Amino acid sequence: MNIEELFSGIGMVIDDQIFNLESSDKIIRIVENLENKGFPLAKYNKIPNVSGSNIAKFSFVLLDWELVSINDEFGNPMPRASELEKSTRDSLLQFIKDILENSYLPIFIFSNSAASEIENELKKQQIDLDKFPIFIKNKAEIIEDGEVKVMEIIRDWIDNTPSIYVLKEWENAISLAKIKALKSLSTTKYWPLVIWKAADADSVNPNEELLDVLTQNIFGLMQPLSIDQEQLLKVGEIKSTKDEVLNVLQAQRMDLNPNKASSITGDIYKFSGNKYYLNIRPTCDCVGRKNPKCSECEEKKCIECPDANKVYLIRMTPLTNSKAKELFDGKYGIFNEHNNEAILGPLINNKFYLFKFQEIIIKKYDDIKDFKIGRILQPFIRHITERYALYIQRQALPRIPNQAVLDVPIEPTLNEYQEEPG
Numbered sequence: 001m002n003i004e005e006l007f008s009g010i011g012m013v014i015d016d017q018i019f020n021l022e023s024s025d026k027i028i029r030i031v032e033n034l035e036n037k038g039f040p041l042a043k044y045n046k047i048p049n050v051s052g053s054n055i056a057k058f059s060f061v062l063l064d065w066e067l068v069s070i071n072d073e074f075g076n077p078m079p080r081a082s083e084l085e086k087s088t089r090d091s092l093l094q095f096i097k098d099i100l101e102n103s104y105l106p107i108f109i110f111s112n113s114a115a116s117e118i119e120n121e122l123k124k125q126q127i128d129l130d131k132f133p134i135f136i137k138n139k140a141e142i143i144e145d146g147e148v149k150v151m152e153i154i155r156d157w158i159d160n161t162p163s164i165y166v167l168k169e170w171e172n173a174i175s176l177a178k179i180k181a182l183k184s185l186s187t188t189k190y191w192p193l194v195i196w197k198a199a200d201a202d203s204v205n206p207n208e209e210l211l212d213v214l215t216q217n218i219f220g221l222m223q224p225l226s227i228d229q230e231q232l233l234k235v236g237e238i239k240s241t242k243d244e245v246l247n248v249l250q251a252q253r254m255d256l257n258p259n260k261a262s263s264i265t266g267d268i269y270k271f272s273g274n275k276y277y278l279n280i281r282p283t284c285d286c287v288g289r290k291n292p293k294c295s296e297c298e299e300k301k302c303i304e305c306p307d308a309n310k311v312y313l314i315r316m317t318p319l320t321n322s323k324a325k326e327l328f329d330g331k332y333g334i335f336n337e338h339n340n341e342a343i344l345g346p347l348i349n350n351k352f353y354l355f356k357f358q359e360i361i362i363k364k365y366d367d368i369k370d371f372k373i374g375r376i377l378q379p380f381i382r383h384i385t386e387r388y389a390l391y392i393q394r395q396a397l398p399r400i401p402n403q404a405v406l407d408v409p410i411e412p413t414l415n416e417y418q419e420e421p422g
Helices: 027-036 081-102 115-124 150-159 162-185 191-201 206-221 229-235 242-253 295-300 321-327 365-371 380-392
Strands: 011-014 041-044 060-063 107-111 134-138 267-271 275-279 310-318 341-344 353-356 361-364 372-376
Touching: 011 027, 027 041, 027 150, 060 081, 081 107, 081 115, 107 115, 115 134, 134 150, 150 162, 150 229, 162 206, 162 229, 191 206, 267 310, 267 365, 310 365, 341 380, 361 365, 365 372, 372 380
Parallel strands: 011 041, 011 060, 060 107, 107 134
Antiparallel strands: 267 275, 267 372, 275 310, 310 353, 310 361, 341 353
């Protein structure tokens, strides 16, 4: 692992002594070390007025915990020093919260204060250090025997935080693919207009079409990640909890903040009684391309009108833990499904859901769009739609008598799927 390549990009450094070259504060040597390694730095001696979207463009943020001096040049306490210190600390904490809310980038807090003191204060602010990429170190530990060891200290942190390592590698891979896509797509000037007009002629959202084109270009140009197995194994035999695994899988399968401006295949709706439904209708048919032709349809917005913007909903039911275990084939990592159903998860509340195909409820999109709570992502929604397509085209075969296969005839039993209690 090349730690300098991992954190390549522009860094932000905030320290009240950063421009005081006569200062004995260790931040001077830390900044000098980073710049000598080729890191371009945006330097501030107080909390900057930078928008969240711009902060997200940085590779990392390096912060001092004490951003104000409470003593004068003679070492005497300044007037209202405690108020100034509290106000500055509040601003710093809010700045950290803004970074965590609007972006995902490592925050290095290098301070003259004890790390435990800073950790306790962050915990009081409901900032979970196990969930966010925050690394805290005393400045004295960064300079050892006169040698500045910024990257060595950060490497030690990465050795114990494999998620940061993989996410930064992935981020860098996306950045390289994005550069290639930008170069490729910039060779012609007018392709956005072509895509826009084609989408508009088809009465679909041109912004979504452009997003699809751009996203497919980037992912098509991405190279496989070069993850170092030895780097991942440095944490030892630490096992992830079931909840951690479910959370990662759910994020891969489901968007919890879907766009409600339009309807597409895979939208999930929650109605009263904790009943969940999935829109199985093809996306191209979910587009409201036309207005009702007759005045009566337009006035009543009748659902029978072929021009109404409708969704086709199938019921999705959470499996009990025991039923999920019963249906799961551990050898192949899949569920045993009947031809009239699909099973997918983890989705809402990290549960696995059964999708039954026999019944469809038709609703007008405008009537239910406020009940939309999520969207199943590709390629997982494709598993459901492909099984649904096979279901509606299936050719029923006569049942094979038990006596033809089994030595002892048995009566068939119903295979019921139960919902979780409550």
